[in-house]
Amino acid sequence: MTSKTDDNPPPYEDALHHPKYVNDPRNPQHGSSLPPPPSYSPSPGPPGYWAQEGVYPPAGMWAAPGHSPSGDMDDFLSSQWESTSIRHAFIRKVYLILTAQLAVTFSVVAVFTFVEPVKMFVIRYPGFYWASLVVYFVVYCILVCCKEPRRRFPWNIVLLGVFTIALSYMTGTISSYYETTAVFIAIGVTAVVCIAVTIFCFQTKVDFTSCGGFLCIASILLMIIGIVTAIVLSFQYVPWLHMLYAGIGAIIYTLFLVYNTQLLIGNRELAISPEEYIYGALSLYIDIVHIFLFILQVSGAATE
Template sequence: MKKGKQVSNDNEPPTYQEATAGYGEMEAQFAWDDKNIRRTFIRKVYAILMLQLSVTVGIVALFTFCAPVRFYIQTHPSLYMASYIMFFATYIALSCCGELRRQFPWNVMLLVCFTLSMAFMMGFVSSFYNTKSVMLCLGITALVCLSVSVFSFQSRIDVTSCQGVLFSLTMTLFLCAITISIVVPFGYVPWLHATYAVIGAILFTLFLAFDTQMLLGNKRYAISPEEYIFATLSLYLDIIYLFSFLLQILGGGRE
């Protein structure tokens, strides 16, 4: 008896196993590539952020410790207004113009102008506070930033999903600011200003955790690796505002 000869049909569609062969390797390769891109993105953001903070700390130290510079700055408040206008203009350009902040070298130029203007403003404000208070607030800010970074890298808590809490605290801070602006002309209320500063410090500590987890990209929401300028801008502002609110809480006026 002759064995039947198996006839193959070239027109038959491939089986599921044949169609998905190699898919696992491709998926693993894509996941590895995404991790590499995210790591490069994180390194780039933190490198730029360290440069920004170094410039800011240097200018704050100059305005705080150098008496002639401090006197000149305090007697020329128009320089503060000019830096504020530059800060506002560059912030609007970087925040609202997506194409501009992704276009080199305009994004770097705007970021440099933004950093210098913000550093000048913080140096001007710090010059009115006691030197020990400024150094204490710098140290506390550094410790808080380190703690928040470690928390964001290690914790399973998804801060990016707590947008309602951040919005509520932001509205509370906004209402406190309005209340202070109304009350101050009739007399300074220390406890009201202290409450405002404490809420602000807590809010921007949470914002720092929120933006750090957005940067890491391992939670519900993440920021695109193309937006390294915007990510740097967000983290820098969180740290600067945290320092300014701590300075309002712990800072003592100059004698």
């Protein structure tokens, strides 16, 4: 991961025609099927996050512009424009789906926070939380591990909708245990973090897509820290220890948000295929919700 003096990111055309990995023998050839995106396995509460490096389809290989045997300039410019327009349409579709997901999630959080009977119901009957966790995990595995359901309409939308409802219920249930002030603080800080990350990813030349291995190690360390913290807090609640763990988790998930956003943009070393709009929305959605949950733990411990 290196940074250059120019603050503007490389144009899509440069990334499409001169990828860094063009000589990598692992790259798929024309006509071959794209490899599936990586998977990560979240756990209840502060979920763990797993990433596998190097399994995304390389940027530009899905369109292969600039490899026309005729060498005709008009064909070159036409394919160049087509590739850029496809990527832009893909980004718009992902953010449209993501907006709908976040609207559902934070609407559920608002209901579980402000409507007292609903708040007391979800606290009194935790079995619904564990049921939603099972649905969340099963649908997540289907979307990440199975290419056909993830790409086939309308099943991909149906599965993503079920996943969104399940995670929204889990998020709302967790939020119901915190004061309204802590929830408001968490929502505000999460919004600021997401906007800052998006602006950073579209403006910087720093490439986070080559840091999948580091993020995988960070997620493992976060899981270990979470287990140790849970054991310690089960004997005696230590607010600063809880806040420290939640702060580390928020930072790690922010790095994952940067990573997945740059995969979405597509002008870095690695990129996600435009066919994977469901996976793109799923990745960003999980990152944002988990950032919110970690920040909620920090603000909740601070306001106690």
